[in-house]
Amino acid sequence: MLSYIVRRMLWLPVLLAIMIFITFWLGFYGPGSPEQVLLGQRYSPETAALVRRQWGLDKPFWVQYGRYVLNYVSLNFGESLTKYPGQPVATLLARRLPITLQLNFAAVMLGVPVGLLFGAIAAYYHGSWFDRGIIFVSVFLRAIPTLVAGPILLFIFAKQLKLLPVGGWDGIFSPSAILPVAILSTGIIAGFARQTRANVLDVLNSDYVRTARAKGLSEVRVLLGHVLQNALIPLITIFGFMLGGMVEGTLITETIFGIPGMGLLAFEAINARDYPIVIAITVLAAVVFALSNLWADLFYGVIDPRIRNT
Amino acid sequence: MARLLEVKGLRTQFFTQDGVVNAVNGISYTLDEGETLGIVGESGCGKSVGVMSLIRLIPSPPGKIVGGEVIFNGQDLLKISDSEIRSIRGNKVGMIFQDPMTSLNPVLTIGRQITEALQLHLGMNNAQARARAVELLELVGIPSAADRLDDYPHQFSGGMRQRVMIAIGLSCNPQLLIADEPTTALDVTIQAQIVDLVRKLRDELGMAVIWITHDLGVVAGMADRMLVMYAGMIVEEAGVKELYANPRHPYTIGLLGSLPRLDQLTGEKLDSIEGLPPDLIALPKGCPFYARCQYRIERCKTDTPALENVGVGHRAACWVDVTRDPVTTENPWHTA
Amino acid sequence: MALNAKPRTMFSDTANRFSRNLPAMMGVVVAVAMYAVAIFAPLLVTADYSAIDLDNVRSGPILQHYFGTDELGRDVYSRVIWATRSAAFVSIFVPALSLILGVFFGMLAGYFGGWVDTIIMRVGDILFAFPGLLFVFFIAATIKPAVLDWVKTIGLREFAKQGYVDYIVIFSALALVGWPGLARLVRGQFLTLRNREFVLAARAIGTSNWKIAIRHILPNALTPVIVAVSGGIGGAIAAETSLSFLGVGLQPPNPSWGQMISDYYVYWRSADLWPLLLIPSIILVAVILAFTFIGDGLHEALNPYLE
Numbered sequence: 001m002l003s004y005i006v007r008r009m010l011w012l013p014v015l016l017a018i019m020i021f022i023t024f025w026l027g028f029y030g031p032g033s034p035e036q037v038l039l040g041q042r043y044s045p046e047t048a049a050l051v052r053r054q055w056g057l058d059k060p061f062w063v064q065y066g067r068y069v070l071n072y073v074s075l076n077f078g079e080s081l082t083k084y085p086g087q088p089v090a091t092l093l094a095r096r097l098p099i100t101l102q103l104n105f106a107a108v109m110l111g112v113p114v115g116l117l118f119g120a121i122a123a124y125y126h127g128s129w130f131d132r133g134i135i136f137v138s139v140f141l142r143a144i145p146t147l148v149a150g151p152i153l154l155f156i157f158a159k160q161l162k163l164l165p166v167g168g169w170d171g172i173f174s175p176s177a178i179l180p181v182a183i184l185s186t187g188i189i190a191g192f193a194r195q196t197r198a199n200v201l202d203v204l205n206s207d208y209v210r211t212a213r214a215k216g217l218s219e220v221r222v223l224l225g226h227v228l229q230n231a232l233i234p235l236i237t238i239f240g241f242m243l244g245g246m247v248e249g250t251l252i253t254e255t256i257f258g259i260p261g262m263g264l265l266a267f268e269a270i271n272a273r274d275y276p277i278v279i280a281i282t283v284l285a286a287v288v289f290a291l292s293n294l295w296a297d298l299f300y301g302v303i304d305p306r307i308r309n310t
Numbered sequence: 311m312a313r314l315l316e317v318k319g320l321r322t323q324f325f326t327q328d329g330v331v332n333a334v335n336g337i338s339y340t341l342d343e344g345e346t347l348g349i350v351g352e353s354g355c356g357k358s359v360g361v362m363s364l365i366r367l368i369p370s371p372p373g374k375i376v377g378g379e380v381i382f383n384g385q386d387l388l389k390i391s392d393s394e395i396r397s398i399r400g401n402k403v404g405m406i407f408q409d410p411m412t413s414l415n416p417v418l419t420i421g422r423q424i425t426e427a428l429q430l431h432l433g434m435n436n437a438q439a440r441a442r443a444v445e446l447l448e449l450v451g452i453p454s455a456a457d458r459l460d461d462y463p464h465q466f467s468g469g470m471r472q473r474v475m476i477a478i479g480l481s482c483n484p485q486l487l488i489a490d491e492p493t494t495a496l497d498v499t500i501q502a503q504i505v506d507l508v509r510k511l512r513d514e515l516g517m518a519v520i521w522i523t524h525d526l527g528v529v530a531g532m533a534d535r536m537l538v539m540y541a542g543m544i545v546e547e548a549g550v551k552e553l554y555a556n557p558r559h560p561y562t563i564g565l566l567g568s569l570p571r572l573d574q575l576t577g578e579k580l581d582s583i584e585g586l587p588p589d590l591i592a593l594p595k596g597c598p599f600y601a602r603c604q605y606r607i608e609r610c611k612t613d614t615p616a617l618e619n620v621g622v623g624h625r626a627a628c629w630v631d632v633t634r635d636p637v638t639t640e641n642p643w644h645t646a
Numbered sequence: 647m648a649l650n651a652k653p654r655t656m657f658s659d660t661a662n663r664f665s666r667n668l669p670a671m672m673g674v675v676v677a678v679a680m681y682a683v684a685i686f687a688p689l690l691v692t693a694d695y696s697a698i699d700l701d702n703v704r705s706g707p708i709l710q711h712y713f714g715t716d717e718l719g720r721d722v723y724s725r726v727i728w729a730t731r732s733a734a735f736v737s738i739f740v741p742a743l744s745l746i747l748g749v750f751f752g753m754l755a756g757y758f759g760g761w762v763d764t765i766i767m768r769v770g771d772i773l774f775a776f777p778g779l780l781f782v783f784f785i786a787a788t789i790k791p792a793v794l795d796w797v798k799t800i801g802l803r804e805f806a807k808q809g810y811v812d813y814i815v816i817f818s819a820l821a822l823v824g825w826p827g828l829a830r831l832v833r834g835q836f837l838t839l840r841n842r843e844f845v846l847a848a849r850a851i852g853t854s855n856w857k858i859a860i861r862h863i864l865p866n867a868l869t870p871v872i873v874a875v876s877g878g879i880g881g882a883i884a885a886e887t888s889l890s891f892l893g894v895g896l897q898p899p900n901p902s903w904g905q906m907i908s909d910y911y912v913y914w915r916s917a918d919l920w921p922l923l924l925i926p927s928i929i930l931v932a933v934i935l936a937f938t939f940i941g942d943g944l945h946e947a948l949n950p951y952l953e
Contacts, residue, residue, distance in 0.1 A: 011771075015771070015772060015775060018772050019772070019775065019776070022772075022776075023784070026784045026785075026788045026789075126371075127371055139935070139938055139939070140935065142938070143880060143931055143934040143935040143938055144931050144934075145884045145887050145888070145930070145931075145934075147887055147888065147891055147904070147907055147908065147911060148907060148930060148931060150911070151911045151913075151914040151923055151927075152914070152924075154914045155920055159914060159915060159917075166915075205369065206412065207407060207409055207412040207413040208412065208413055208414055208415040208416070210407065210413070211405075211407060211413045211414065211415070211423075211475070212415065212426075213367060213399070214365070214367055214400055214404075214405040214407075215399065215400035215427040215430070215478065216396040216398070216399035216400035216427065216430060217396070217400075217426065217427075217430065218393070218396060225418075225426070226415050226418070229417050230415070230416070230417055233417075244775075245777070247777060248777040248778065248779050248780065251779065251888075251892075252888060252891060255891075256911070266780065270783055270892050270893065271893060273787070278780065278783070278784075281777075281780065282776070282777060282780045282781070282784070285776075285777035285780065286775045286776060286777065289774075289775045289777070290775055293775075303417070304416075304417060305416070305417055305462040305464070306416060306462070306464050327663060327666075328663075
């Protein structure tokens with residue numbers, strides 16, 4: 001178990017180093033050199049040369065890369081070029097991240113329990129109308145991209161019924177949070193219900209559940225004592241992936257609803273070709289992804305004796 | 311001896327996408343207290359489903375017990391409520407399953423898995439149940455039992471896990487122990503140990519045993535009586551010595567022919583039964599063994615034979631008398 | 647053996663079960679319709695996708711414009727039809743490329759194990775950890791212009807102008823983030839299959855590694871791969887939508903449903919234009935659903951004893 005943890009932990013910095021290298025490499029050979037983006041209309045060979053010297057862009061690849069890594073390690077992600085000129089990317093991220101975290105936290109708190117419950121009930125009564133309904137609805141909901149669902153919900157609830165605001169952000173406990181949280185948690189519910197159903201069904205058909213029933217245990221005790229734990233173990237991975245995809249998952253939702261979180265920042269930066277921001281968000285998203293998976297792996301070890309004892 | 315179990319016309323079906331599978335087609339037999347009954351037959355002949363139906367352990371859906379009675383201690387187990395049948399499972403009737411690698415819950419300690427039934431059926435508290443669990447593990451021959459109570463199944467070998475399964479099956483002193491091919495998944499040496507263990511425990515505890523196997527050799531030294539099943543039906547029933555000495559159903563003869571014997575001359579080939587059992591979704595009319603039978607006559611094609619007495623305590627379901635009638639078809643398996 | 651039983655093969659059994667699955671069959675109908683429309687698009691359209699009808703801006707459904715026109719006066723019906731081609735390309739190119747990469751690397755990793763396995767799986771982990779959309783954005787922003795320049799320099803200016811380069815770069819980027827999942831699947835299958843008796847038997851008679859991997863293991867490992875790929879088609883089409891929204895999908899003027907939805911999504915505010923948003927949305931969802939149902943149908947038909 002210890003060597004397993006250590007191995008997982010060591011992989012994290014390696015992964016990050018590679019990530020940073022790839023993003024830097026793509027940025028280095030990218031189109032529209034930074035000085036072009038920076039100077040815009042004022043571009044001339046003279047000003048360009050000045051900027052290049054000022055920013056160290058005339059140095060060789062490896063020198064620039066070394067400085068870049070040092071900056072990243074000390075949480076200096078550079079400055080925004082075009083969208084918020086001169087503002088440190090780190091400050092922008094720090095301002096935007098809490099909103100995205102709140103949004104995701106609310107969606108997870110709502111989506112995971114509901115998804116688990118629906119999936120477990122569907123599996124237990126598999127073949128029933130409830131099960132068919134759950135399968136159909138979850139397949140259907142998963143097939144609707146946010147880009148389709150968002151405007152339609154806005155049309156119904158904001159334009160026609162005038163029940164909810166058309167967007168913006170007044171905090172997580174305001175009506176402005178209802179639609180985005182609904183969209184995010186619907187995705188979680190659909191995904192979790194489907195996966196839980198498959199896992200529970202698997203476990204229900206297992207030999208050890210038959211053993212438990214042969215002992216004369218009541219169905220409730222079979223479910224709580226034998227099925228649940230085994231069915232939940234694979235869901236940890238799914239949960240890790242889900243958290244890991246958080247930054248990207250909110251990109252479209254936040255943009256459609258005009259919520260000033262990380263997702264909207266990414267959208268703005270992409271449209272403005274503001275590379276320092278895009279790169280920082282990419283690396284951050286990768287860190288979140290790697291951390292959630294590390295967490296999931298460690299949690300696996302805690303809950304599953306087969307891993308714990310090796 | 312008193313009658314413990316009487317099965318009458320038990321029928322179990324599975325309702326699948328591809329059609330209705332007739333897994334068990336009206337089987338009847340009895341079992342006395344302390345008696346050991348062996349049930350043999352090929353894979354998929356309804357042996358397991360037949361015994362699981364006794365305590366309604368059929369996955370439902372798709373499975374369903376569609377008819378018959380199971381009288382256990384004078385009570386029809388198919389008619390009592392769910393909570394009543396649960397108070398019999400694991401308590402009056404213990405079970406051991408085929409694959410010890412998958413039959414234990416991987417995330418619970420074996421101690422927990424043994425004490426569960428004790429606390430439920432015998433109302434023991436935690437300490438009592440643990441003490442009893444240690445006793446049980448010692449009984450089934452697990453060394454330093456007390457230390458192993460908090461280990462997980464993956465820390466045990468296959469044979470040891472099957473011993474744990476037996477401990478679970480025996481935990482509440484059942485009147486009947488059902489062993490569903492408990493040695494099939496084990497090495498040959500371990501098989502013998504498990505058979506010996508169950509025989510010893512049966513003699514000590516005085517319970518009745520139903521032992522299912524596809525291997526006639528495994529049960530020979532242990533069973534009092536044997537049932538031979540084919541395509542969800544009982545085709546022959548006899549005392550164990552009688553069955554080996556005087557098999558009356560062509561299928562039983564085939565099974566015995568495929569068994570290696572120490573008293574046989576060396577160099578003789580083992581016989582095997584050609585062909586496959588019938589499709590249980592579309593059972594043919596007439597005798598289910600017709601297509602593979604070397605004694606078959608015209609009548610077998612259209613009429614299904616019933617179990618008839620052919621000797622003392624010996625029943626067989628066949629239109630022909632294999633002791634008198636000649637072989638009618640040249641089947642490749644009859645080469646001896 | 648029952649004498650009257652007709653011989654059944656695995657393929658006919660699977661096809662039988664699949665054809666009895668109503669949603670899956672409906673999915674097949676929708677998919678076939680989509681490819682037919684894509685092939686015969688030039689015969690079906692009433693206008694060019696970029697043609698502007700200044701007399702009929704925001705017209706609503708009229709005789710010349712079945713689905714109406716947008717704010718620029720473009721015929722929405724024709725744009726939807728043309729966009730079917732983009733979806734058809736996505737649905738073939740991305741899964742095919744992911745499949746080739748995934749099967750190849752998964753096979754190598756699963757069959758040879760050891761350091762080959764470690765390297766391939768680690769590369770897969772890295773690609774997996776990248777946020778897919780942002781990664782494709784990077785590729786589109788950095789590599790695409792370079793590829794475009796290169797294509798122009800080798801004299802395929804027309805080819806570049808028609809947006810095919812766009813297709814290829816974006817789709818390749820999607821496949822690049824898509825293959826690790828498949829590779830993992832194939833690897834897992836290989837790991838369990840490579841020690842099976844039939845493989846040991848093949849090895850015992852001296853069959854070469856490649857022959858064992860391709861002739862003996864691969865066919866047995868393909869079932870879950872087929873299911874994953876068919877289910878993934880809907881995902882690829884959805885991903886194109888998100889990329890269009892970020893402005894790095896297929897570039898105008900070649901329309902895609904994603905691009906149309908991105909262009910029109912602001913219409914939810916205006917009562918007369920919002921059907922324009924609804925039309926490509928419904929078609930998009932129907933196609934994604936169709937491929938999901940096909941994937942699920944295959945899954946159930948190939949694993950009949952699952953439930």
